[in-house]
Amino acid sequence: MLAALALGLAIPTLATAQLGPTNVPAPLTQTDDSDQLAVEEDTGLTTLQLVLIFGAAIGVIALIGYVIMRDARHSAPAAARASAKAAAAAGGDAGPKRKNMSARERERERARKRSKSKAARNQRKRNRPR
Numbered sequence: 625m626l627a628a629l630a631l632g633l634a635i636p637t638l639a640t641a642q643l644g645p646t647n648v649p650a651p652l653t654q655t656d657d658s659d660q661l662a663v664e665e666d667t668g669l670t671t672l673q674l675v676l677i678f679g680a681a682i683g684v685i686a687l688i689g690y691v692i693m694r695d696a697r698h699s700a701p702a703a704a705r706a707s708a709k710a711a712a713a714a715g716g717d718a719g720p721k722r723k724n725m726s727a728r729e730r731e732r733e734r735a736r737k738r739s740k741s742k743a744a745r746n747q748r749k750r751n752r753p754r
Contacts, residue, residue, distance in 0.1 A: 669677075697705070725733070
């Protein structure tokens with residue numbers, strides 16, 4: 625066990641010793657001026673390339689949005705789709721407008737909502753872990 629540990633620590637030391645001295649500067653090289661004249665300067669992307677890249681990106685994002693919306697419409701329950709279509713055909717909400725309801729109807733609606741929330745609270749209390 626001890627021999628394996630010593631061997632494991634010795635191998636990296638031997639490998640770095642084979643590389644030679646690390647403080648040697650790189651050799652100096654001469655550059656020819658004629659080579660620099662022959663190379664053209666790269667100016668980057670042209671305007672057409674930029675327009676195509678951004679157009680493709682916008683197209684991909686639009687396609688992803690379309691696929692997500694299509695899937696959401698297909699995954700929605702049939703009753704929700706029917707009420708949404710009826711609301712779109714009516715030009716507004718599917719339910720009655722609050723302004724058009726009488727005071728009694730509004731009070732009945734509030735009472736119905738209160739009883740529904742109370743029943744939900746009681747159900748949550750019954751389902752609590754004991």
